Amino acid sequence: MARPAGLNGAGSRGDAGRRATILDVAAAAGVSRQTVTRAMNGMGDISPATRARVLAAAEELGYRPSRFGRGLVTGGERQLGLVLDDLRNPYFPELAAAVVARAAEHGWNVLLVDAALAEDPTELLAALGRQVDAVVGYIGVRVPDWLREPGALPVVTLGEEVDPLLGGIRLDDGPAIAALAAHLAGAGVRRPAVLGPGEPGHGGRTGRLAAALASQGMPVRTIAAGAVSAEAAAAAATPHLTGPDAVDAVVAFNDIMALGVLAACRRAGVAVPDDVRVVGIDGLPLGELVSPTLTTLALDLDEVARDAVELVVGGRGSRAVLTVRHRLVLRESA
Structure with a gap:
């Protein structure tokens, strides 16, 4: 280790x-x-x-x-670097708030950077490494080689896949996706669609969603929005909501895209959930404030933050892997 x-x-x-x-x-x-x-x-x-x-x-x-x-040695305040992927997505501010709260309990300050919006993410991480005592976040393929070396900063990565040489928190949506597919099949869904930023490949979240729905005997339509935003999701979903070939369920890549689908349904005069069921992923508080309230595969961000900070504080950041699972939260939209 x-x-x-x-x-x-x-x-x-x-x-x-x-x-x-x-x-x-x-x-x-x-x-x-x-x-x-x-x-x-x-x-x-x-x-x-x-x-x-x-x-x-x-x-x-x-x-x-x-x-x-x-x-x-000196008892000075310690600095935790938090790497996020796009602060325009409310998921990341929610995660940041949870990490800041947990870090404060241990006397750590948090320095936040948005790697997705950086011109050179690798250089951004190098600069961050010169200012902090440990790094947590969505680092993925951007991990610089020096972070993998003995004696480098403790690192806790977050994501669906965790680098075994670094360790971190694996976010496992598999059981929740299977539960959702079974629920939709049992509710009579026959023409579901998976809406993502791009066409699902052999892996990734949209690929897992499509595979789980197909395993229930449903022909699955895939819709590529081109971007992870409510506006892009609404535009991409609209042609599929009406007509003889309309879908009867849309499972979106995340809650923000699902909210875009809800907006598209309202504009098209499509009733949710009577005509189309809509599902998101992440469990953002926004999902409880819309009407109908949003069914989602929720992730406990406080649990993610707690586990990540404790790995850092406990000195177990390197190569230790913990798992946090999504859970199916049924609300009015499905």
């Missing part, structure tokens, strides 16, 4: 292709690890000559002491 950053530091890459550690600096300066810690943190009980020798060795090796380690 990769060790937390406070044990090995988080320096720049050395000539051998790995990041310099506190042990490298100690060996180069001919001092103990504890002396390096004192020198780097400006603590007493060390001579000016020894401090200068340690700092010179650290500079030569490109060593950057981890903020996590400094926080443990």
